[in-house]
Amino acid sequence: MHALQRLWHHARAYRRDIRLATLYSALNKLFDILPEVLIGVAVDSVVNRGDALLGRLGLPDVKHQLLLLGALTIAIWVCESLFEYLYSLKWRGLAQALQHDLRLEAYDHVQHLDLGWFEERSTGNLLAILNDDINQLERFLNGGANQIIQVFCSSLLVGLVFFVLTPQIAVLALVPVPFILYGAFFFQRRLAPRYAAVREQAGRVNGRLNNNILGVATIKAFTAEDYELDRIRAESDAYREANHAAIAWSAAITPVIRMAIMAGFVATLVYGGWLTLDGELAVGAYSVLVFLTQRLLWPLTGLAEITDLYQRSMASIDRVLGLLETPVRSAGGRTPLPRAAVRGELEFDDVSFAYGTQPVLEHVTLRIPAGHTVAFVGNTGSGKTTLARLLLRFFEIERGAIRLDGRDIRELDLRDLRHAIGFVSQDSFLTEGTVADNIAYGSFGASRAAIVAAAQAAEAHEFIERLPQGYDTAIGERGQKLSGGQRQRLALARAILKDAPILVLDEATSAVDNETEAAIQHSLEQMVVGRTTLLIAHRLSTVRHADRICVLERGRIVEAGTHEQLLARGGSYAALWRLQTGERGGAPQPA
Incomplete structure (x- = not known):
């Protein structure tokens, strides 16, 4: 089962909060896109006056149209700001609550494992799971989850507006999106094992540091400081190399996505301009399409950062849930034993x-x-x-x-x-x-x-x-x-x-x-x-x-x-x- 599915099944108590946070993120993106649509309507009102969209809807005076658009803009910005506050509050609160409960649950589970399990594990690696890996999950929920939802909603809403205004340009503008998404998943599959290796190596570094700090008196007594520094250097180098292997792939995502975005934007700019010159597309509609093409495609450049954060978090979630799924061998019996009766x-x-x-x-x-x-x-x-x-x-x-x-x-x-x-x-x-x-x-x-x-x-x-x-x-x-x-x-x-x-x-x-x-x-x-x-x-x-x-x-x-x-x-x-x-x-x- 995928790490995100495992987390969803595990976090049953938080599903209502997750749904609310997702709704707030989606509504924020809806109100974030609407101002571009209003810009197109405003341009249409100024250029076409009585023949503008609002004029045909029963508001012939251009000044009244602009006043209405101003009022709508204020309302939209207020709603956008409100839902930004709400999603930020909900996602961050969820991140704090889930990481807190997950850390306590993991620690409580560890306390019930038999001593034989501890003798086969590195203390430092265990500490890395209880601290670093759970903190990685917190970082993902603080920002990454909202970014993924908003990129999806942005693509859906902008694509809908495109098809309403002019389907032929919509097709041109959206052609790069499948390639961008395929590229993101392509890189994601290659990043997953590399970030798993990064988390494992982070645990080894923690283990070595923890062991040396506990044994610092012996290290000093045998003047082994340089020897231990070399050992830490070797572990840290291995950690650095594991990160380099991941970075080599994650760094390539943004340039690839930017080239695809450029193709979609140029297609909309040139072909939409031709249609406007030929009278097949209104100036206001053309303005909306140019603005929205950028709003549609540009956020996809964030897929590089999102993919990177996502894969780091999934690797950490796998380690935390793997720990929680470790069976407790020494399950106690049920017969009570009052101490006074012993x-x-x-x-x-x-x-x-x-x-x-x-x-x-x-x-x-x-x-x-x-x-x-x-x-x-x-x-x-x-x-x-x-x-x-x-x-x-x-x-x-x-x-x-x-x-x-x-x-x-x-x-x-x-x-x-x-x-x-x-x-x-x-x-x-x-x-x-x-x-x-x-x-x-x-x-x-x-x-x-x-x-x-x-x-x-x-x-x-x-x-x-x-x-x-x-x-x-x-x-x-x-x-x-x-x-x-x-x-x-x-x-x-x-x-x-x-x-x-x-x-x-x-x-x-x-x-x-x-x-x-x-x-x-x-x-x-x-x-x-x-x-x-x-x-x-x-x-x-x-x-x-x-x-x-x-x-x-x-x-x-x-x-x-x-x-x-x-x-x-x-x-x-x-x-x-x-x-x-x-x-x-x-x-x-x-x-």
């Missing part, structure tokens, strides 16, 4: 999962009683974090099932499921705002007292109090004004404030110093009481008090037990413990 018993039943063709988890079976703390340890890539992601349904299980209180989580309402889980990731996300805003993220109605209590439990209160405005201190984009440890403590405070029956801590203390880690560990000991907790960690000192510790290797649980049991077994866990603590023996150490 006990927190979890069961992983023969769970297997792979990223693409790379297996990550294989036949994981585990039961976690409600209120117990279970830790997952193992080398990088062993599947620890993937278990947490599957529980939160960031990804869909490929084989097996995960059950919460005996119910398959795929049957549960997705929002209810996630409301029941407090999550702290090793990559702490902070939003631009104040310290208090970030702690209360997800618990937006929390009181200041609750926020402070959560910060105290996460051992964050002391450093927050030292900030310039305390809890009201703005922390910058992604919390860049804070250290890694401070960011992680705010993320932990956020999970504590949520007070969910299930807690998932994925390397929650990896970015804090030993002293702070010890303090947080003391707080966590109080926090995990009465709730099911999953601890994912590399540092075994943070999990030694767990009710059960599971050791993962290559996606399988190879050992499980308490800290003392695993040390006594002398297996993988004991080897990791000795490696981290420097102990030579495998005997259990006092807790």
